[in-house]
Amino acid sequence: MADVKQKPFITIGRQLITPLLAIATAMLITVPIIGFTLNWDWAKVAVTYGGLLDGALFKQYAFANTLVSAIPLMFTGLALALGFRTGVFNIGASGQFLMGATCAVFVGYAIPLPPLIHPLVALIAGAIGGGLWGAIPGFLKARFGSHEVINTIMLNYLAFFLQDWLVKNPMKDPSPTIVRTPEILATAIIPRFYDRLHWGLAIALMAAYGVGWLLSKTTFGFELRTVGSSPEAARYAGMKIGRLTVLSLTLSGALAGLGGAVQILGVDRAMPVLYSSDYGFDAIPVALLGQNQPIGVLLAAVLFGALRNGSDVMQLRSGGAVSKEVIFIVQAVILLFVAAPAIVRWIYRLKLPKSQLETAPLTRGWG
């Protein structure tokens, strides 16, 4: 870490101030919008915001559901953060998530294994599936210099249609009407410990710790980061840039794939067609809001999970007048502010700390 020598609390405070102000500003912006929709009836506005809070945190099981929604975002957010820290912009987390889910569900229903070993093998299969899906654009970038943004987006579509075909054909449950894979065997299930909340949470926390450890504590992580921040220096130091690029996208893909596996084994237990894969795109603001730090990503994922769940109750309590899509405004404004922190600093007249002129760029540009 470049800024380790500073006083820890000041550093943390500085890191927190932009995201916190971004969140606060985004929430403030919704007030006139919701007020307008409800004809400035402030009692209703209060009920609506109460619904948001209740649904996100305070209702029975609400926080558990928020965490359940946050878990897949934790994985894809970590995948993106790892990518950003190592100089690749992995927009393919959706596809990698889907491939991980597909591999995991196959191991889950088709290969009988003893308990404990079964979910473990399915998780590994998911990580491998996602990792391979990430390795492809990594290889294309290292070998031919084609940009990973293009290739990961392309691979999202490939993953989507491959999954669609698999679920409709070889992996289809023979039962007559529903188009989905068979349910995974009971031995493969990641158990739930509180309402819908499952032990995938622990796996996500371990993954976050692992990412932090890898990037900050190992030579390999140092090499990855160096290639990200300064490829010329890395080349001069004799690092194998191509190999490291492939590995960073592979690891990023493996994290997203692991997320898909956890979602299947912990929540869905079978994979339908059109299996949801927004998690890869929501991961971009999650990673940026989390400042690409593992802990930050975890917290940002919880925030997004809370918004997602709270918005349902918000819509219900407002009698349908306030659409849950309002939270997309919140997410978009947050994204705008964390991607361009200068805006937040300008609004709140914050001074740029002398010591840090925004460390390493998120990604290198084109070419």
Next chain:
Amino acid sequence: MTKKIHLISTVLSLPLLALAACTPSTPSASTSPAAEKQSVGVVLDTGGENDKSFNEYTIKGAKAGADAAGLGFAYVASAGSSDYEKNIETQISEGADLIVTVGFLMGDATAAMAKKYPDTKFVIIDYAYAPGAEGVDPYTTELKNVTSLMFAEDQAGYLAGVLAGCVSEAGKVATVSGMEIPPVQRYVQGFQAGAKSVNPSIVTLNQYIPDFNDPATGKSVGQSFISQGADIIFAVGGNTGNGGLLAAKEAGKMGIGVDVDQYLTYPEVKDSLLTSATKNIDVATTNAIQEFAAGQLKPGIELATIASGGVGLAPYHDAESKVSQECKAKVTSAQAAIKADPKITGVK
């Protein structure tokens, strides 16, 4: 670096603390007093509220039914398939007494929640639960609180077939079909029986395409049928079928839409659309909610038919002048014939 570890352990323990804090708090809203008015909660699948199809018409019908019966009404759209169960549960905890789910994708989630909340009533659109292993009817055992709204697609298809058989000059009509699942099969069989009822020598062509979202294949299948001489295309496969309608329009032939009035939902082909064989999802949903309000909603499969107004043909719109009085009369008399004897469609 110890600060890092501190932070991590803090984060690790946060959720547990919060859980502990949450558990005993706020009693759920479902225990509302009986005096409060009852409420209908709709949970949509991932198609969203403006899908011009099942979701949209379910909301429309549910709202009309709830308004007419003086019930509360609210809906939630699902962001992903992982959210179906959670959204149903949210509706229940927010006070819904009747849950309406849009079937097909939500069959599993609806069954799971119906078992968990036996005191709440459920209506699922267009999805029926198959009998268990020993032929036990699930609606008499574990799904006593579930009503499936099903549609007699064969009857709507039969009317479309009567019209097509009468209008066709080539003596050849075709169906561009989606996946070979029971509702699609019923449409097709009804259509063929209807066409043969007015013209026993008519040739019927059909192709199932294992996808509801493949308009390119639908179009090429439609083109191939037209080159074989068909002059009416009945499109029974969602977006795939739309490809067949497009093929008919481009070749100057006529098409018949499906499920909803596609004159309104797919205006690109309205010039060449005779009519649509419709499932009146809104009407069936409204009826079910009024039965619920009157305490008469029964578990099991409720079949919407021509007699109940739940299926039928959409207006002719621009084709009004192209369809002869004779053919219109044949459709009208076929309606009466089906009401008198539903078995004439050839589908059980």
